[in-house]
Amino acid sequence: MEITEVAKQYDIPTDTLRRWERIGLIPPVTKTASGLRNYTAADLSWVRYAKTLLAAHLPEDFLIEYVTLAQLGAKAKPARSAFLKAQLAEIQTTCTQLTTIMTDMETSLDKTNGV
Structure with missing residues (x-):
C-alpha cells in the first residue's frame, strides 16, 4: 500500500x-x-x-525504544517485557491518580448541587 x-x-x-x-x-x-x-x-x-x-x-520516547527493542528480535524479548511492565506500572499509577481526582470532583459536584 x-x-x-x-x-x-x-x-x-x-x-x-x-x-x-x-x-x-x-x-x-x-x-x-x-x-x-x-x-x-x-x-x-x-x-x-x-x-x-x-x-x-x-510518550514518543517509549514507542521509539520499544521499536528499537522489537527490531532486535528474540534476543531482546526479556528487555522488551521488562520495558512494557515498567510502562504498564506507570499507566496503572496514572489511572489510580485520575480515579482519585474523578472521585474528588464528583464529591465536590454533589456538595455544590445540594446533595
Whole structure:
C-alpha cells in the first residue's frame, strides 16, 4: 500500500508517517525498487500500534525504544517485557491518580448541587 493510501486509511498526514519512520517511531518501511514506500501488513500493524499508543498519550520516547527493542528480535524479548511492565506500572499509577481526582470532583459536584 502506498503512503497516500495509508495516510487516508488511518487519517494521518503523509508527513507524519515519514516523520514517524525517520525518528524510529515505526520501523523502516519497505520500499519499491524506485524508492517509494510500500507499506506491508507488518508496516501497517506498526502504524496502528503507534497511532493507538500516541492517542493514549504515551510518550514518543517509549514507542521509539520499544521499536528499537522489537527490531532486535528474540534476543531482546526479556528487555522488551521488562520495558512494557515498567510502562504498564506507570499507566496503572496514572489511572489510580485520575480515579482519585474523578472521585474528588464528583464529591465536590454533589456538595455544590445540594446533595
